Amino acid sequence: xxxxxxARGDMAQTERLREWLESQNSVLSFWMDRLVEDxxxxxxxxxxxxxxxxxxxxxxxx
Numbered sequence: 666x667x668x669x670x671x672a673r674g675d676m677a678q679t680e681r682l683r684e685w686l687e688s689q690n691s692v693l694s695f696w697m698d699r700l701v702e703d704x705x706x707x708x709x710x711x712x713x714x715x716x717x718x719x720x721x722x723x724x725x726x727x
Contacts, residue, residue: 683726690719 693716700709 679726683723686719686723690716
């Protein structure tokens with residue numbers, strides 16, 4: 666029974682982490698759109714790298 670509870674806790678923790686990563690990805694997308702409008706290529710490149718890392722983490726959680 667105890668291992669059952671631990672498994673559920675791990676699943677819930679993974680789900681919360683996935684949701685948090687997805688929200689961070691959404692925030693990055695918002696700011697990246699603004700940077701495109703402003704023509705800030707340097708910062709856009711940096712945020713694209715962060716977004717790729719977030720997407721990689723999301724892929725590992727799937």
